[in-house]
Amino acid sequence: MHVMVVHNRYASAQPSGENKVVDQEVELLRAAGHRVDRFERRSDDIGALSLPRKAALPLLVPWNPAVRTELAARLRAERPDVVHVHNVFPLLSPAVLAGCADAGVPVVATLHNYGQVCPPGTLQRDGRPCSACVGGSALPAVRHGCYRGSRLATVPLALSLSVNRRRWWTGVERFLCISAAQREVLVRSGMPAERLAVKHNFVPEPGVRREGPGEHVLYLGRLAEAKGVRLLMTAWDALTAAGGVGVPLVIAGSGPLEPEVTAWAAGRPDVRVVGLYDTARSREAVARSVAVVAPSTWMEAFGLVVVEAMAAGVPAVAAGHGAFTELVEDGVTGLLHRPGDAESLADRLRLVASDPDRNDELGRAARLRYERGFSPAVGLERLLEAYRSASAGRTGGGRVPPAVTDGRAGRGGASAAGRDGGSR
Missing domain, CATH: 3.40.50.2000 (Glycogen Phosphorylase B;)
Known part of the structure; x- marks a missing residue:
């Protein structure tokens, strides 16, 4: 297959499980003979922006029209079978979905955290579980300054969540939840259950295993x-x-x-x-x-x-x-x-x-x-399954059941990333 991966990379100064997952999936697909292109932005680049551009950045979090135009042009030129969206905050924005629609390319999106229902993506406030924004308005997050302890910093995320909710729900053929527990929360929030599949992250063979009792x-x-x-x-x-x-x-x-x-x-x-x-x-x-x-x-x-x-x-x-x-x-x-x-x-x-x-x-x-x-072989099979189901959904060729999983999370249909894979 030919896949375009869309991802805003988190800052390199802090660990990011999400960056790691994206890189590992790209390597896995390429090793299996599939073509993978990247459309990326890097949060590391924010530091080099001019002061006016930094000041304008929050305005582009909900919608970045230049990104829509650039991605649509790339997709028309390269014609991938599917676009795989990961993180779009803060430099890409949900405008990537419009770019995909402009070019007529189906979209798969991995949900690495709870950002679809919680502005900071953590379902936590003041060290305790919080679901105040789940299934409703994001105003509680603004009131409590849930992102970085700042009401001002939370506003762009809350606005993006509110104005783009339906765009996400209708513009993505298949959402990949990384656990059944996550899927349950998202279904309860009102997300379309038929588009939510469970696909656990895989982990490459480490090349080293424990010998002895450990140190x-x-x-x-x-x-x-x-x-x-x-x-x-x-x-x-x-x-x-x-x-x-x-x-x-x-x-x-x-x-x-x-x-x-x-x-x-x-x-x-x-x-x-x-x-x-x-x-x-x-x-x-x-x-x-x-x-x-x-x-x-x-x-x-x-x-x-x-x-x-x-x-x-x-x-x-x-x-x-x-x-x-x-x-x-x-x-x-x-x-x-x-x-x-x-x-x-x-x-x-x-x-x-x-x-x-x-x-x-x-x-x-x-x-x-x-x-x-969680092996690479299992990860590749489930990834390709998701891509094929997304293409089938766009062409009207059918759909797969909502849980693409390993059996133990078969309950994934109905039960139990700062974001860093996610923590921001």
């Missing part, structure tokens, strides 16, 4: 409140006071809480803050882990780090809500803790580190789950 507990990701970093620090303090778990905590990543985390870890032999790892070092760190911890306080739409742990044969300790409940089978492929509960998190970490034989069983089961549900 550390690993947190790998953005150092932000919504990711549960403060909750993890509280839980680790409790474990340390009770004698520890026998291995150190390694924290790899960057983000707004980095100074606080670094100060907390200073002088402690049981904690190492190592900064932002590249892909190779991340894979090595995962493979040397007793467990990978994902204590997010917001309901993650997916949870890439959990599947990366599975690929390396390492169990995860994750919050028992959102997508984690369909990725981790509690007590079989990993452990789930009560969301937002530091005592429960400490108990799960203690349990996963205390029994090496049981830990090894969890790791082997996690690897098997990866092979069956």
